[in-house]
Amino acid sequence: MQQVEICFSPELIHLHELQGKLVVVVDIFRATSTMVAALANGISEIKTCADLEECRAMASSGYLIAGERNGIKAEGFQLGNSPLAYLSGEHQSQKLAMTTTNGTLAISKSAGADEILIGSFPNLQATVSYIQSRDKDVLIHCAGWKGKFNLEDSLYAGALVKALERTHEAEDDGAIAMKSLYEKEGHNLKGFLSQASHAKRLQNHNIDSDIDFCLTLDLFSLVGKVENGILTGIKL
Amino acid sequence: MQQVEICFSPELIHLHELQGKLVVVVDIFRATSTMVAALANGISEIKTCADLEECRAMASSGYLIAGERNGIKAEGFQLGNSPLAYLSGEHQSQKLAMTTTNGTLAISKSAGADEILIGSFPNLQATVSYIQSRDKDVLIHCAGWKGKFNLEDSLYAGALVKALERTHEAEDDGAIAMKSLYEKEGHNLKGFLSQASHAKRLQNHNIDSDIDFCLTLDLFSLVGKVENGILTGIKL
Numbered sequence: 476m477q478q479v480e481i482c483f484s485p486e487l488i489h490l491h492e493l494q495g496k497l498v499v500v501v502d503i504f505r506a507t508s509t510m511v512a513a514l515a516n517g518i519s520e521i522k523t524c525a526d527l528e529e530c531r532a533m534a535s536s537g538y539l540i541a542g543e544r545n546g547i548k549a550e551g552f553q554l555g556n557s558p559l560a561y562l563s564g565e566h567q568s569q570k571l572a573m574t575t576t577n578g579t580l581a582i583s584k585s586a587g588a589d590e591i592l593i594g595s596f597p598n599l600q601a602t603v604s605y606i607q608s609r610d611k612d613v614l615i616h617c618a619g620w621k622g623k624f625n626l627e628d629s630l631y632a633g634a635l636v637k638a639l640e641r642t643h644e645a646e647d648d649g650a651i652a653m654k655s656l657y658e659k660e661g662h663n664l665k666g667f668l669s670q671a672s673h674a675k676r677l678q679n680h681n682i683d684s685d686i687d688f689c690l691t692l693d694l695f696s697l698v699g700k701v702e703n704g705i706l707t708g709i710k711l
Numbered sequence: 712m713q714q715v716e717i718c719f720s721p722e723l724i725h726l727h728e729l730q731g732k733l734v735v736v737v738d739i740f741r742a743t744s745t746m747v748a749a750l751a752n753g754i755s756e757i758k759t760c761a762d763l764e765e766c767r768a769m770a771s772s773g774y775l776i777a778g779e780r781n782g783i784k785a786e787g788f789q790l791g792n793s794p795l796a797y798l799s800g801e802h803q804s805q806k807l808a809m810t811t812t813n814g815t816l817a818i819s820k821s822a823g824a825d826e827i828l829i830g831s832f833p834n835l836q837a838t839v840s841y842i843q844s845r846d847k848d849v850l851i852h853c854a855g856w857k858g859k860f861n862l863e864d865s866l867y868a869g870a871l872v873k874a875l876e877r878t879h880e881a882e883d884d885g886a887i888a889m890k891s892l893y894e895k896e897g898h899n900l901k902g903f904l905s906q907a908s909h910a911k912r913l914q915n916h917n918i919d920s921d922i923d924f925c926l927t928l929d930l931f932s933l934v935g936k937v938e939n940g941i942l943t944g945i946k947l
Contacts, residue, residue, distance in 0.1 A: 483860055486723060490858045622726045624719055626884035648862035648907050652892055655903070659895045667891070671884050
């Protein structure tokens with residue numbers, strides 16, 4: 476058996492060994508869900524940027540630019556952080572530069588891992604299949620919310636621990652806890668998450684359909700993988 | 712309604728507002744359980760120390776000294792961190808100086824709160840009654856394990872959120888998650904926790920009876936309260 480562990484916040488990642496591990500970065504509402512939607516709908520690659528300025532500068536290199544701060548599209552950007560914007564396929568073969576509040580930080584702080592994937596509910600099973608084709612311990616790195624534990628990322632982590640139980644043992648207390656919580660609440664994700672602080676924030680922005688998308692399982696047979704700061708899709 | 716939130720690790724406490732709040736520090740295996748056992752069995756006050764040297768020095772001021780590192784009694788100390796050592800009442804009216812791996816850190820990092828209590832399963836209901844006699848928001852500060860989320864502290868936090876639901880609303884995602892997890896696993900705490908990393912470590916030290924004690928509800932009608940670094944018991 477390999478092992479699987481959870482880091483609930485980028486602020487705790489220094490407590491985890493990254494070397495040799497396959498890290499799955501997760502920011503369910505909405506960065507990693509949007510990345511997976513974009514890659515599955517024709518975007519050829521995504522560059523994740525540390526801040527809005529770095530991202531804005533990519534426009535002159537032919538990138539579409541997507542920027543969000545605190546859940547709202549940033550001024551001067553072509554796209555925000557809604558996964559639905561990509562589903563039409565109109566951005567076929569374009570490159571995307573993207574920055575988000577928490578997700579980009581979690582990716583950059585995963586540097587040093589053997590492999591870095593991007594996780595979301597819409598490609599959960601594809602991610603499981605990919606992981607099970609490798610022979611590595613897994614660290615699920617939740618982007619959280621401003622450094623804190625958040626419910627949607629943690630429940631995804633629990634779903635992934637559960638889905639990996641044939642090959643990966645829950646190594647730490649976080650993995651044990653979230654697997655159990657997903658077993659209890661997984662049948663009613665949206666109802667349970669509607670209590671969450673972040674879901675309430677999103678409701679304020681009228682993006683209920685984004686939430687539905689982000690909580691839908693297995694729409695895409697695609698894995699998102701980061702190499703040298705560039706995210707691409709691997710079709711399974 | 713007042714509010715209740717959870718901080719899963721002293722490494723995340725800077726993300727929480729302490730001012731005006733009632734903080735409950737919890738280190739179930741075994742610091743805060745032992746503190747409550749000691750106060751309920753005659754120890755008049757407990758001084759929590761940042762390190763073994765500070766604690767050792769208290770012996771010359773007439774304190775009993777209790778010190779533990781990584782689950783084992785430290786060399787030269789009269790007591791370790793077992794709650795059972797106090798149940799005989801043989802230390803009646805003595806003062807105790809105590810240091811532990813994670814618990815002392817969580818107490819010192821709670822400075823700035825309006826009130827600081829010490830939580831344990833053996834005095835859960837007393838702590839609930841005390842809190843409900845105040846009119847304050849509650850922050851449950853889990854000592855964790857070397858900075859990480861741990862299962863026993865988090866489940867206690869969930870039990871406390873659940874017990875407070877008449878007067879305190881779960882304010883953050885951690886409180887929502889742990890309340891739900893306690894609802895699922897609370898009837899079988901020991902079985903569920905036997906999977907936890909810390910419980911496995913404790914089993915290696917042959918302290919199964921300590922674990923039983925630490926998971927027993929409502930043995931004592933006593934609240935542990937820290938003021939100016941000194942912990943005393945309030946009998947209800």
